[in-house]
Amino acid sequence: MKSHIILIFLLSTITLITASDNSQCDNPLDMMLVLDHSASIIEMDWEKVKMFGEQVVNEFKVSTEGAHVGVVQFAAWAKLSMCLTGSHCAIDYGINDMPDIGTTTNIVSGLQTALDEINARRRDGEDNRQVIILLTDGNDNMNQIPVIQTMANQVKSYGITIYCIGVHNQDTNVTRMIETFDAIATSPINDHIFYTQSGYDGLNSFLDKIIDNECVDIGMNTCPAALVLMGLLLLFHMVHFLPIFRKTPRAQKYVLLSHYLIILFTLIVFILACALAATSNTKKQKRICVAIIVFICFCIALFLFLVYKLWRDYHVFYSTKGISRAGMNAMTFAGDTPAGMKTFRVEDNKADTQYSELKDHLDSQYLNQDEHI
Structure with missing residues (x-):
């Protein structure tokens, strides 16, 4: 029984820990980074844009069967800096080798180039x-909003999701940027538009939200499996002990019932943690929830083991040498034998019997009391 508890607990814990460590996106994904490289972006900020691109590659599992990433730079015109590929090294090289093409800002050209590459x-x-991730610090000063919206609608008609990340600077027309992004981003726009007023240092925080939208939800995928494992463990435990439970003394039943109530409460908390993990907005919150779930799994396994140990000790105590519980309760102390062994008389219409090994199993305080008499 103990081995069954440990085995199921280890399986559930390994499942949860594996999920919590899987911070990368396993989904097949074609992603184009459309990066503004106009004259308003200084060299230091452009290096931060490159770091953001590298972080995207690291977070999404780039491989032949996994995510493919490509890069488009745009200013007055757009340049395909890296075609869609599943090669991690090729993408890193393409990001770091992007030249300066800065002049004005032409978002439409960037979207068109990304669409052509995806198709x-x-x-x-x-x-x-x-997926297309559009990153810009300014407004399209070469196209009007209707033209931009027409281009964005064309992109979305192919089933492509568009995210917009806006970096505010002193020259940014915030109202125009909001209007532009509202025309471009996929609905619901609150999940696909991000703004930062802290410059390019806060870009990675938006990446976590994009991953939450595009990748497998760890809360939804691992919670049901872990819950089923814990439920089977509890069911196996209760079915195993049900025949014994009926024969257990009333006082002992209360102890066992209290343990099961604690386990039931723990399972309720477990379900709430799963629901919280499924509705969390960030990867960090999901990891916290998974950590809580792992701890709860440990608590459930521990409580079940304690119930088993409690019953085992009680059962061994009253079953040694074939003594029945009724007979044990009816025993009265008779006295010492010359050999120093205890003699007991059974008052349940059974013959008097000597048990030479009883003191190894009787309560220590009871024996101490007898020795003083």
């Missing part, structure tokens, strides 16, 4: 997703 290298499969 040219689109992979078959219902599970494959296509």
